[in-house]
Amino acid sequence: MGIVLGGxxxxxxxxLPIIDGHNDTLTRIFSEDGGGVSAFLNGDDGHLDLPKxxxxxxxxxxxxxxxxxKIKNPADEPARSEGGAWTFTPPSIDHEWAAxxxxxxxxxxxxxxxxxxESLGLCTTVDDVRASINGERLGIIQHxxxxxxxxxxLRELPGLYxxxxxxxxxxxxxxxxxxxxxxxxxxxxxxxxxxxTAAGKNLIVACNKLGIMIDLSHLNRAGFMDVADISxxxxxxxxxxxxxxxxSARNLDDEQLRIIAESNGLIGCxxxxxxxxxxxxxxxDMPMSRMAEHIEHIxxxxxxxxxxxxxxxxxxxxxxxxxxxxxxxxxxxLLRDRGWSEHDLTRLAYGNWMxxxxxxxx
Ligand SMILES: [Zn+2]
Numbered sequence: 062m063g064i065v066l067g068g069x070x071x072x073x074x075x076x077l078p079i080i081d082g083h084n085d086t087l088t089r090i091f092s093e094d095g096g097g098v099s100a101f102l103n104g105d106d107g108h109l110d111l112p113k114x115x116x117x118x119x120x121x122x123x124x125x126x127x128x129x130x131k132i133k134n135p136a137d138e139p140a141r142s143e144g145g146a147w148t149f150t151p152p153s154i155d156h157e158w159a160a161x162x163x164x165x166x167x168x169x170x171x172x173x174x175x176x177x178x179e180s181l182g183l184c185t186t187v188d189d190v191r192a193s194i195n196g197e198r199l200g201i202i203q204h205x206x207x208x209x210x211x212x213x214x215l216r217e218l219p220g221l222y223x224x225x226x227x228x229x230x231x232x233x234x235x236x237x238x239x240x241x242x243x244x245x246x247x248x249x250x251x252x253x254x255x256x257x258t259a260a261g262k263n264l265i266v267a268c269n270k271l272g273i274m275i276d277l278s279h280l281n282r283a284g285f286m287d288v289a290d291i292s293x294x295x296x297x298x299x300x301x302x303x304x305x306x307x308x309s310a311r312n313l314d315d316e317q318l319r320i321i322a323e324s325n326g327l328i329g330c331x332x333x334x335x336x337x338x339x340x341x342x343x344x345x346d347m348p349m350s351r352m353a354e355h356i357e358h359i360x361x362x363x364x365x366x367x368x369x370x371x372x373x374x375x376x377x378x379x380x381x382x383x384x385x386x387x388x389x390x391x392x393x394x395l396l397r398d399r400g401w402s403e404h405d406l407t408r409l410a411y412g413n414w415m416x417x418x419x420x421x422x423x
Contacts, residue, residue: 076117076118076390077118077390077393077406077407077410077411078118078120078193078194078195078196078410078411079117079118079119079120079370079389079393079410079411080120080121080122080190080194080200080369080370080410080411080414080415081119081121081122081123081329081370081371081372081374081386082122082123082297082299082300082329082369082370082371082372082414083122083123083125083204083206083276083278083299083300083329083331083371083372083373083374083376084108084109084122084123084124084125084372084373084374084375084376085125085127085206085373085374085375085376085377086101086107086108086109086110086124086374086375087124087125087126087127087166087169087170087173088125088126088127088128088129088166088375088376089107089375089376090105090107090110090375091165091166091169097169098169098172098173098176101173102173102176102177102180107374107375107385108372108374108375108379108384108385108386109122109372109374109375109385109386110386111177111180111181111199112387113385113386113387114199114386115199116386116387117385117386117387117388117389117390118389118390118393118410119199119386119389120193120194120196120199120200120411121184121190121193121194121199121200121201121202121411122200122201122202122372122374123202123204123228123276123299123371124170124201124202124203124204125204125205125206125376126163126166126167126203126204126205126206126210127205127206127207127233127376128154128158128159128162128163128207128209128210129151130151130152130153130154130235131152131154132151132152145341146246146247146248146249146341147246147247147341148244148245148246148249148310149244149245149246150234150235150244150245151233151234151235151245152235153209153235153236153237154207154209154235155209156209156210156212159207159209159210160210160217162210163205163210167224170183170201170203174201179198180198180199181198181199181201182197182198182199182200182201183200183201183203183225184200184201184202184227185225185227186422187415187418187419187422187423190202190414190415190418191415194411194415202227202228203224203225203226203227203228204226204227204228204229204230204276204299205221205226205228205229205230206229206230206233206276206278206279207230207231207232207233207235207237207242207279208229208230208231208232208237208239208264209237209238211239211264212238213238213239213258213260214260215260215263215264215267218264218267218268218271218273219271222271222272222273226273227272227273227274227422228273228274228275228276228299229268229273229274229275229276230275230276230277230278230279230280230299231257231261231264231265231275231280231284232279232280232284233279234279234311236254238258238260238261239257239258239260239261239264240255240256240257240258240261240280240281240284240287241253241254241255241256241280241281241283241284242279242280242281243279243280243281243282243310243311244310245309245310245311246309246310247307247308247309247310247335247341248308248341249308249309249310250282250304250308250310250314251280251281251282251285251304251310251311251312251313251314252281252282252283253281253282253310254281254283255283256281256283256284256286256287257283257284257287257288257291261284261287262287262291265287265288265291265292266291269292269293269294272421272422272423274294274297274417274418274421274422275288275292275294275296275297276297276298276299277296277297277298277301277321278298278299278300278301278311278331278371279311282317285317285320289320289324292324294324294326294420294421295324295325295326295327295417295420295421296320296321296324296326297321297326297327297328297329297417297421298313298317298321298326298327298328298329298371299329299371300329300330300331300333300371300372300373301313301328301329301330301331301336301371302330302331302333302336302337302355303315303318303355303358303359303362305358306337306339306354306355306358307336307337307338307339307341307355308339308341309335309336309341311336312336313328315362318359318362318363318367319362319363321363321367322362322363322364322366322367325366325367325416325417325420326367326417327366327367327368327369327413327414327417328359328363328367328368328369328371329369329370329371330352330355330356330359330368330369330370330371331355331371331372331373331377332352332370332371332372332373332374332377332379332380332383333373333376333377333378333379334347334377334378334379334380335377335378336377337351337352337355337380338351343378344378345378345379345380345381346380346381347380347381348380348382349380349382349383349391349392349395350395351380352380352383352392352395353392353395353396353399356368356370356396356409357399360405365405365408365409366408366413366416367413368408368409368413369409369410369413369414370389370392370409370410372386374386393406393410396409
């Protein structure tokens, strides 16, 4: 199915409108010490809020319902900024707690949407996303990152779809009833653990039928290959970097990049410094050109039609030169300076997302 791209470039006061593949803003602002609805509408010190979105041309994005693991003692986490090899598997979470947290976050999202209906809108159709690209309202695409709130018989899935869910990642970086998430680590590989369970395979088929996008980010290699075998839709990794440039366990190797491209899917390049730097550290004093190198590696392996942006705003460390969502035009300008055409920048910013959503949701 084709889509109309014409007329969509001259919006957001001349800025290139951007569809972003992933953020954890809902989890951040609706946490115990988050600022809630007013923090998002008026701005705070996080990566993404309404003023920063407007300043950066952030037109629409995948807003994750993400339930963090309860890490009792932060000292149990490896000292990742000191250099050297490390791995870390976050503890599993139980269904009841995930379900109650999901219900709470969905209520919070409703509250946010009804507080500023002229400025924010839930995107459940391709037309909704197109309206956001045209500058009408900041578009919120509802995504679940780690499906612990869904039972193995998938009984919650239709209700979540009704409530606006249009994208999910079966696992975060921990095992659950659907599959095995990639533990965090550097230098490391995603080839750890078994593939999808029977329930995980059923989840992929059910999402294909309902029109819910499947996100491969955080899925181990065997699970990735299972989704590639089972799914009838373009394959998508909403926020990943390139393993060829940074051996983070969560990054995609060139074979995985090619499999995504062959499905006519896309990779949203992650902005997380720990997945971009080559040295396994999380430090934010990374030149923005490193982001361009990962983006351009995806283009080299996959072609321009299979690359997009997947920031991980409010869920990961960003490089100092970008800062937050208001810095997005700096990244676009940097790529333009490196020789990118306006046509290719448009593909990266939103055109590829529109093609994939059109093929996935309809
Ligand atoms: Zn993530």
